[in-house]
Amino acid sequence: MADIQVKSFDTSTGRIAYREAGAGGVPLVCLHGLGGGSRSWTHQLEQMSTDRRVIAWDCPGYGGSADHTLPNPAPADYADALAELLKGIGINQPIDLIGHSMGGVIAPQLEARHPGSVRRMVLSATRTGFRDWGSYEQRLKEQEEMSAEEFGRTRAEGMCAAAASAEAKALTASIASEIRTSGYRAAIHVLSVSDNRAEIAALTIPVLVLAGAEDRIAPEQATAALAEAVPGARREIIARAAHAAYLEQPEAYNARLRAFLDS
Numbered sequence: 001m002a003d004i005q006v007k008s009f010d011t012s013t014g015r016i017a018y019r020e021a022g023a024g025g026v027p028l029v030c031l032h033g034l035g036g037g038s039r040s041w042t043h044q045l046e047q048m049s050t051d052r053r054v055i056a057w058d059c060p061g062y063g064g065s066a067d068h069t070l071p072n073p074a075p076a077d078y079a080d081a082l083a084e085l086l087k088g089i090g091i092n093q094p095i096d097l098i099g100h101s102m103g104g105v106i107a108p109q110l111e112a113r114h115p116g117s118v119r120r121m122v123l124s125a126t127r128t129g130f131r132d133w134g135s136y137e138q139r140l141k142e143q144e145e146m147s148a149e150e151f152g153r154t155r156a157e158g159m160c161a162a163a164a165s166a167e168a169k170a171l172t173a174s175i176a177s178e179i180r181t182s183g184y185r186a187a188i189h190v191l192s193v194s195d196n197r198a199e200i201a202a203l204t205i206p207v208l209v210l211a212g213a214e215d216r217i218a219p220e221q222a223t224a225a226l227a228e229a230v231p232g233a234r235r236e237i238i239a240r241a242a243h244a245a246y247l248e249q250p251e252a253y254n255a256r257l258r259a260f261l262d263s
Contacts, residue, residue, distance in 0.1 A: 002046045006038075008064055011084040013077070017064030018057040018085070022049025026119060027095045028261070029086065030056040031103025033125070033243075034139075034187055035155045035176045037063045040100070042171070043250035048257065052096075057085065059103075061183020072189045075196070079109035083117065094119035096261050100246065101125050101218065102187060105194040112199040120261055121203070123233075124210045125218045125243050128226050129195035136188050143184050152177030161214040161242040168247045200229050207233040208260040210253070212241035234260065 002021040009016055019038040028048055030041040041056035048054050059078055060068035070077055086095065097118045099107030104126025111118040143151055152173035159176075160169050207230045211223040220237075227235035236256050241248040 002049045004042075004045050006064070007089075009085055009088045011081055011088065013069045013081045013084070014060060014066030015064070016057060016060065016066075016081065016085045018055055018089075019045055020053065020055050021045040022051070022053050025052030026261070027053045027055060027086075027091050027093070029082075029091075029095045029097050030054065031082070031097070031099045031106055032056070032059065032062070033101025033103055034184070034191060035159055035172075035179070036100065037175050037178060039063075039171070039175050040244070040246065042247075044098075044246060044254060044257070047250065047254050055089075055091075057082065059106075059183075059187065061180060061186050063178065065183075067182050068186055071186070073186055075105050075109045075190050075194050076113060078106045078190060079113055082106065082110055083114045086117075096120045096122075098122040098124055098257070099126060101243065102130075102191055105129060105191065105196055108196045108199040108203065111203065111205065118205055120206045120208075122208045122210060122257065122260065123226060123230070125212060125215055125223070125245065126226065127218055127222045128197050128200060128229055130191040131193065131195055133191065136192055140185060140188060143179065144181055148177040149173075151179075156244075158216065159243040160248055161212070161240060163240055164242070164244075164248045168244065172244050172247055197229060200226070201231070203230055206260070208256070209233050209235040210245065210256060211235065211237050212243060212245040212248070213237050213239050214242040215245075217243045
């Protein structure tokens with residue numbers, strides 16, 4: 001079992017918490033989605049850290065991270081906070097970067113604003129942008145009016161395939177139940193102004209688009225359009241998984257990560 005450590009670093013925009021496992025090799029940095037957190041990457045921290053340093057952050061306002069100092073941050077603001085975190089914890093080489101859902105709109109911004117910081121990029125269950133997604137007010141209403149447990153279960157139902165294991169659904173629900181309203185509201189603003197078409201078209205690094213076959217948040221049409229927009233991108237589909245493929249089918253998910261990152 002990997003030794004997963006919970007750490008934090010104080011940036012100019014507030015404290016950022018993260019989970020870390022492993023050492024050596026090319027660092028692998030994992031960015032969670034709107035309904036996630038650093039715990040979302042439990043299986044990647046455990047299984048991918050045998051030969052590399054794996055880091056999963058709590059984005060501003062999530063988990064142990066402080067709210068971002070800006071009331072209405074944009075994807076670029078989160079990317080800059082990430083760059084400051086990585087520099088602060090001693091990562092001075094190009095990283096391998098996984099951006100899942102919301103994390104997938106932050107990831108291209110990191111390379112655009114800090115060229116050469118990313119070696120390979122995985123865009124997981126995401127789109128070119130979420131500006132026209134349309135369910136933000138409903139999400140906020142649920143988070144503010146439901147109990148934490150009810151909100152977590154609701155999000156797990158939306159993120160997991162019907163055939164997902166009880167363990168995967170329970171962990172997804174537990175993670176979502178911990179989300180703070182302030183961080184959720186800021187993250188929704190990040191998504192509502194996201195449009196990465198220019199940044200994605202400018203990518204010159206290898207990119208893998210990963211998608212769950214039953215994803216309703218980033219469905220087949222959206223991930224296909226994303227892959228077409230990225231020069232030379234590969235796209236792979238994980239069967240029997242929806243939006244939380246990293247928890248629903250971790251072995252299949254990690255196998256694809258390894259094949260891409262080590263190729």
